[in-house]
Amino acid sequence: MAILSLIARLFGADVAAPPDAKKLDGTTEATLARSLSALPPDERGWITFAEARLLFSTKGAQYAFGETDRDGRRNIESFAEQHRSVINFMPVEGRVYFVRDQTAV
Secondary structure, X not given: OHHHHHHHHHOOOOOOOOOOOXXXXXXXXXXXXXXXXXXXXXXXXXXXXXXXXXXXXXOOOXXXXXXXXXXXXXXXXXXXXXOOEEEEEEOOOOEEEEEEOOOOO
């Protein structure tokens, strides 16, 4: 049993998983901007895919931010750039992640 314990410690089994990213307020662009500005640099925050679609896309849920939604992508990318953030779409999770640029203090 001591060997299994040693192996677990070597591979970090005792290390706590990092906390989930912070849920941002995606009610309006203004509230999302405020939530982003309160997010520490390099920390992730997210809104639901549905919130992102309502704010930035005119396409239905199935097509929002996809290949045919150039306007939606341009809108959300412009918003992220304006607020010094990078976005990451995670459709399986139903989330859009924002990470503030480390130089955005």
